[in-house]
Amino acid sequence: MDLEIRNIDDLRAKIALLKIKKQEDEIYLNQKYISVKEKLTSPFSFVKNLFISNRSFSQPSSPLKADFVTSLGRILIPLFLNKTILRNRGFLFKTIVSLISQKTINSSVFNKDVLSNWIDKATGFVKSKTKKEKRYGIDDYGIPPESETA
Known part of the structure; x- marks a missing residue:
């Protein structure tokens, strides 16, 4: 994987490659840091948002x-x-x-x-309603409507 450095052009190419790798690593670590920070502070921000009007x-x-x-x-x-x-x-x-x-x-x-x-x-x-009110209605005079009167 490592290239043999034989001349100055190979050295400059390797330096440029390492600078690009350094920038990529910094971006990756910064994203991870922000992700972990958000995960750790999310419960606190939830509670904070509850109490802020x-x-x-x-x-x-x-x-x-x-x-x-x-x-x-x-x-x-x-x-x-x-x-x-x-x-x-x-x-x-x-x-x-x-x-x-x-x-x-x-x-x-x-x-x-x-x-x-x-x-x-x-x-x-x-x-x-009571049972009588449900069965006969509100006006209940004691004589059921189905009975015969003599």
Whole structure:
């Protein structure tokens, strides 16, 4: 592989070849360095991006004033999640989920109107008809419509 250097032209060609090889090696090592650096810093940049307020994600384009339901939701929803869904999770996981939920709750997503709609749907689901209301209708006078009266 190594060429024998017999004269000055061979020496100059070998020097030029080694300079090109040096540049190629520098480019390769620089690319590897950048690749390894990105792999090592990607988890940190992900967490950093979660906590930096991104206008398109955390805030609507026209800022709305937060009512008391939104303010309470920012406090109570993370507590509710920690007591129910995230019961046996680690402290770090609970903290991250709490911070994310506080960032995502804004007045356009969670306000009095949205809460009242949720409550109406829940009460409509819980308040179901009894067997008699399902079978005979709401107006039940005690006499079934199929019976004969004497």
